Amino acid sequence: MLYRSLLRPLLFRLPPEAAHQLALKSLAIAPNLTANLLGERFKRNPFGKLRRFGLTFSNPVGLAAGFDKDGIALESLAALGFGHIEAGTVTFHPQPGNEHPRLFRLPIDKALINRAGFNNEGAAAFARRVMGHKPACVLGVSIGKSKVTPLEAATDDYLQSFELVYPVADYIAVNVSSPNTPGLRELQAGEQLDFLLHALQKRNKELAIEHSRNADMPVLVKLSPDLDDLELQEIVAVAQRNNVSGLIATNTTTARDGLQTQADTMEAFGAGGLSGSPLRQRSTRVIATLYSMTQGMMPLIGAGGIFTAEDAWEKISAGASLIQIYTGFIYEGPSIARNVNEGLRRIISREGFVSLDEAVGCRAK
Template sequence: MFYYLIRKLLFLIDPEKSHIFILKCLNFKFFQLFNKIFSKKNQKSKKIKCMGLIFKNKLGTAAGIDKNGEYINCLSKLGFGFIEVGTVTPLPQNGHPKPRLFRITPMEGIINRMGFNNLGIDNLILNIKKSHFKGIIGVNIGKNQNTSIKNSINDYLICIEKIYLYASYIAINISSPNTTNLRNLQYGTILKHLLYTIKEKQKELHKKHLKYVPIAIKISPDLSIKELKNISKQFIKYKIDAVIATNTTLDHSSVLSLKNGSQIGGLSGLPLQKKSTNIISILSKNLGEKIPIIGVGGINSIHSAKEKIKSGATLIQIYSGLIYHGPDLIKKIIKSL
């Protein structure tokens, strides 16, 4: 109830400013003390093994909440089993012009066209080094806007090499709808070349550092069944460590009649819930036990969290649900699982 009162005030502010404001508030010692007092002590959570890593629990943050790794410490205190930061690119970039983040409040949805705004991979490394969190940190990486699709693999290789010693796992974002032609990386020979090249880089760095860092691929919810079958075959062939399903959708049909529903960008939140869960089910049938799935998209309740896992997800992530329902949702989901 307390969060919903605060939410009324937060929703009067521009969504992007509101997002930054609440993260900064979480960083203040007063708010950390407040959360400690009112959170349930000794909350039970069941550890789980995935990608060869031990996670404190199944629930993590989705990429986008903390792009630059500035809030790892305060987010970890909310109870998450793992934190995924990013998307980060080799060079800093401003992203698309503002406004670029829009709420679809009646449907608990969000449309964004952020465009990988971030301070670059080197800045992220500094922030990870400064953090005190000893749990699982995933790093979501992408290509710079000005890098052509033809040369995009180089951007991923730069990020992998730089972040390898500081990430628990690396997520390859080839599915954001807000970077021109990025989704083309999910198809045909360019996908095969990408998977082969990043796995070769992983082998090289594993040998060099005597440390194996798993690589996950984040895919679009707008892939057809045929495309999902094909991409599953390629993931198995190249021994990808995990698949993250899914990114935001370009299908706005469920929100077009609502305020902000026709804004350009990727739609997330409740309108994506069934679509992402269906993608997980299809992937699970095609991947079997060979590759684990990290489920994300519209988790806003205990029921929707369990539905993702029942459909085949080993781990789950939230973003929009946290904005609409607050930190208490984290505790409820973790307790229920």
């Protein structure tokens, strides 16, 4: 409440990226404060412990990739009640990202457009920073292709990032779906994806031996909401063939349908990925399709336009067993993880389920 009436109006007076940096840096310098002010009041395990691809989550609500790309505020973010954080996307080569401005608000649509282009300090710097400062929740690390690396050499680039973040990650998300790195989405095509995942899983096995782990690192793939059913079917087959632990659906969309924001404003913003409310149904449709294509056998993380517990429920009942939020966090503020968790608990009992796991995919059954 305080956020929407007081803090958000102040932050929204700043250019979007400046507001983001300010919020992130404030969180980074005050992890104990955040924990004391907010964490203590949060019931951490509202659903009991959730087992997903070999990991234990305290709740289903995660922070989506791109919010804390360099892992500077992970401990504070965990104290806000997220059950997992997907940090990154990091790339092997440090890179500045696209020219500013590259982040835009669409308040009447409860949406954002970004063309950040993987601005990050690189996978090595990420791993150094996070080592010894792991958050008190599951940590996913998203890896992407460096801009300077040609598409044909993408596999080696991903492999180098994979190795670097391996020691600090609980799972690794392979991001092949950002619209802001030229050509990246082509890596979602069957043959290319097969080649990439095969190489990563081979290295995964070798690293497990080197690090004396008795299980492979869970590898998930993050998908675009702009794929048709044929493309999704091919991706599912490739993911299953390569023992992928789960799919993250979805990244931002390049579509612009149904927006209230004026056409000339949209034109002035230019290219980029659209997130928030206008993405919600599109991403839920992808989740429902993936759930039916995998007969509910592959864990799905749902993201896209979640602001409330009802939005999260839409994703869970369509087949997501975890969810992630980015744009909702910007609009609703630091209590969103707690509010969505508490609301979800109420919805699950209202719908007559005894556990979250029992409810996953209920609309598909």
